[in-house]
Amino acid sequence: MMDGSGAPRTLFAKIWDAHLVRAASAETPAVVYVDLHLVHEVTSPQAFAQLRERGLPVRRPERTVATVDHAIPTTPRPAGGRLVVHDPQAAAQVAALESNCAELGIRLYGVESGRQGIVHVIGPELGLTQPGMTIVCGDSHTSTHGAFGALAFGIGTSEVAQVLATQCLLLGRPRTMAVEIDGRLQPGVTAKDLILGVIAQIGVGGATGLAVEYRGECAGALSMEERMTVCNMSIEAGARAGMIAPDDHTYQYLSGRPGAPQGREWEAALGRWRALPSDEGARFDRTVRIDAAALEPMITYGTNPGMGIPIGGVIPDPAGDAGQEKALRYMGLAPGQPLLGWPIDVVFIGSCTNSRLSDLRLAASIFAGRRVAAGVRALVVPGSQQIKRQAEAEGLDRIFREAGAEWREAGCSMCLAMNDDRLAAGEYAVSTSNRNFEGRQGSGGRTFLASPLTAAAAAVAGKIADPRQVLR
Amino acid sequence: MQSIVRREPLHTLRSRTLVLAADNVDTDQIIPARFLTVTTRDGLGTKLFADWRYDAQGGPRPDSPLDQPGAAGARILIAGRNFGCGSSREHAVWALQDFGFAAVLARSLADIFRRNALQNGLLAVEVDAAAHARLLAEPGGEVTLDLAAQTLTLGGGAPAAFAIDSFARHCLLSGLDELEFLLGQEAAIAAFEAERRGAGDPAAGPAAER
Numbered sequence: 215m216m217d218g219s220g221a222p223r224t225l226f227a228k229i230w231d232a233h234l235v236r237a238a239s240a241e242t243p244a245v246v247y248v249d250l251h252l253v254h255e256v257t258s259p260q261a262f263a264q265l266r267e268r269g270l271p272v273r274r275p276e277r278t279v280a281t282v283d284h285a286i287p288t289t290p291r292p293a294g295g296r297l298v299v300h301d302p303q304a305a306a307q308v309a310a311l312e313s314n315c316a317e318l319g320i321r322l323y324g325v326e327s328g329r330q331g332i333v334h335v336i337g338p339e340l341g342l343t344q345p346g347m348t349i350v351c352g353d354s355h356t357s358t359h360g361a362f363g364a365l366a367f368g369i370g371t372s373e374v375a376q377v378l379a380t381q382c383l384l385l386g387r388p389r390t391m392a393v394e395i396d397g398r399l400q401p402g403v404t405a406k407d408l409i410l411g412v413i414a415q416i417g418v419g420g421a422t423g424l425a426v427e428y429r430g431e432c433a434g435a436l437s438m439e440e441r442m443t444v445c446n447m448s449i450e451a452g453a454r455a456g457m458i459a460p461d462d463h464t465y466q467y468l469s470g471r472p473g474a475p476q477g478r479e480w481e482a483a484l485g486r487w488r489a490l491p492s493d494e495g496a497r498f499d500r501t502v503r504i505d506a507a508a509l510e511p512m513i514t515y516g517t518n519p520g521m522g523i524p525i526g527g528v529i530p531d532p533a534g535d536a537g538q539e540k541a542l543r544y545m546g547l548a549p550g551q552p553l554l555g556w557p558i559d560v561v562f563i564g565s566c567t568n569s570r571l572s573d574l575r576l577a578a579s580i581f582a583g584r585r586v587a588a589g590v591r592a593l594v595v596p597g598s599q600q601i602k603r604q605a606e607a608e609g610l611d612r613i614f615r616e617a618g619a620e621w622r623e624a625g626c627s628m629c630l631a632m633n634d635d636r637l638a639a640g641e642y643a644v645s646t647s648n649r650n651f652e653g654r655q656g657s658g659g660r661t662f663l664a665s666p667l668t669a670a671a672a673a674v675a676g677k678i679a680d681p682r683q684v685l686r
Numbered sequence: 687m688q689s690i691v692r693r694e695p696l697h698t699l700r701s702r703t704l705v706l707a708a709d710n711v712d713t714d715q716i717i718p719a720r721f722l723t724v725t726t727r728d729g730l731g732t733k734l735f736a737d738w739r740y741d742a743q744g745g746p747r748p749d750s751p752l753d754q755p756g757a758a759g760a761r762i763l764i765a766g767r768n769f770g771c772g773s774s775r776e777h778a779v780w781a782l783q784d785f786g787f788a789a790v791l792a793r794s795l796a797d798i799f800r801r802n803a804l805q806n807g808l809l810a811v812e813v814d815a816a817a818h819a820r821l822l823a824e825p826g827g828e829v830t831l832d833l834a835a836q837t838l839t840l841g842g843g844a845p846a847a848f849a850i851d852s853f854a855r856h857c858l859l860s861g862l863d864e865l866e867f868l869l870g871q872e873a874a875i876a877a878f879e880a881e882r883r884g885a886g887d888p889a890a891g892p893a894a895e896r
């Protein structure tokens with residue numbers, strides 16, 4: 215798909231160009247059309263209030279899809295049980311979303327729908343996320359949907375109001391970055407390790423404002439769930455968006471999902487989607503390379519996702535970097551020290567990064583026939599109600615329970631500690647989520663980010679362990 | 687360009703600074719998630735940097751940068767690199783403003799934070815290394831920001847230029863609201879939708895279950 219000038223274009227450029235309601239002028243940014251707007255309870259109430267204050271309708275309710283995920287409890291409920299939110303403020307937030315959606319004609323996947331879940335898990339799962347789309351949500355991990363060759367990014371609440379009212383945003387055109395991933399991942403090394411490796415290499419500000427395309431042999435070999443894990447954490451390098459060109463993995467994943475086109479529409483869509491990948495010779499503003507085959511399981515030691523090392527490595531010397539020093543003080547760790555063997559209190563397996571069926575299978579491969587170490591609390595939180603049912607159909611829940619781990623309801627849970635799933639001050643957690651910021655998982659809590667394999671290995675060992683050793 | 691004013695325009699600002707030199711200050715620090723169960727934008731100033739200001743019992747922390755002598759009343763925050771990274775929560779901007787800040791001068795800004803700031807009339811701009819070094823060297827110094835001239839002046843020193851996107855500057859100077867601007871694009875939006883429907887793009891149809 216060349217443009218009029220015949221110059222080769224990137225995947226990003228093709229989607230961008232196709233969504234320009236109005237091109238940028240010298241005075242104003244571009245007006246960009248949004249195909250799919252995902253909404254959740256925490257960043258939407260003030261936006262709905264703003265619409266109401268100005269007497270504005272929702273312009274395209276049929277392009278708007280809502281769920282509850284961030285603040286709801288994930289404590290086990292009886293099958294078909296109602297959601298009871300004890301925190302009165304959180305309950306008011308959920309009630310506000312329910313009434314806003316009912317009043318404005320927005321489809322809401324609440325817990326009674328059987329399809330509720332983390333917003334970035336259910337979009338793809340329902341087939342709502344499709345190649346070539348522009349997708350936004352009042353949540354920074356919207357970059358997840360880029361795994362399908364969509365342009366997807368997080369927005370703030372004022373922008374949520376703009377999209378509700380006009381289905382458009384005013385945007386400056388981001389510059390592009392290619393992340394060329396050569397080789398294949400070794401056994402025991404997962405997509406999570408890959409993206410932690412990328413962020414450790416380029417830094418937490420390394421892609422600020424850029425539209426990143428993951429390319430190369432490894433990107434093409436990843437499953438859709440692995441691609442979602444990679445694209446999910448693009449924002450942790452500051453990227454506006456992370457994306458991977460659609461291919462047969464993408465089409466196979468989408469085929470037959472409820473939101474995906476069917477029949478003749480499917481064929482027409484396929485034709486369009488196949489033209490999306492970056493043209494040969496398309497130029498990126500920046501390119502970085504990473505050798506997937508050289509990666510080992512990764513783990514973070516500090517308070518941002520860029521502070522990652524191979525699991526067998528030692529904590530680097532801050533060399534006078536005040537941020538690194540502060541992070542090590544917060545973590546109670548010292549330079550030169552290995553992380554292997556460091557005792558931990560909690561293991562969290564979940565979040566929009568690593569709560570899909572393949573993640574749960576990885577964790578279960580470690581838990582099977584083993585026990586969570588004494589004194590360790592392990593939470594397994596599926597990303598959606600559908601995933602929960604699939605996992606139960608496979609008997610994964612039994613494996614988790616028999617190992618002594620908690621098997622919980624779908625939601626964000628301890629990823630951001632808005633509900634009761636929190637670390638106590640000083641506790642150490644190995645977490646499959648995406649942020650190890652100070653206090654992210656509970657005030658004073660200390661987080662090591664890692665893959666589901668590494669997290670499960672830590673749960674059974676009671677300390678940080680190399681999953682390849684546990685599996686051997 | 688339209689000029690529907692929804693906000694107080696911002697032309698100049700003169701205030702003492704408060705320096706938070708750390709790099710990569712994320713929005714979970716600016717306002718922890720447990721305070722996000724609100725349904726309004728107001729009153730978040732008391733939660734700003736809550737875990738830096740209060741200990742586990744809710745008592746004040748003596749090392750809190752926001753509560754040092756001379757910090758009260760500062761309306762300009764001096765920040766390091768990648769300020770406002772992480773979560774997209776606009777609550778971070780609301781909390782900064784409710785606390786009293788009207789501007790953030792950072793070595794660099796995270797993408798979503800920058801956009802959120804603009805939406806709320808919080809002047810968030812990046813300053814170059816030289817100007818940044820001077821601001822860090824004089825915590826609590828008196829700074830004058832002139833948005834029309836795009837300059838900042840520290841004490842009696844020479845004005846230094848700062849860069850800002852021209853549309854962002856226009857919005858801040860005029861109080862123009864992006865939502866009003868977009869509402870004014872209705873004809874173009876409708877034409878775009880009609881054209882896509884005409885082209886038979888299924889993505890132009892509803893994102894509904896079939």
Ligand code: SF4
Nearest residue numbers: 355565566626629630
């Ligand atoms: S799981 Fe965590 S990162 Fe993902 S949407 Fe929920 S809170 Fe955000």
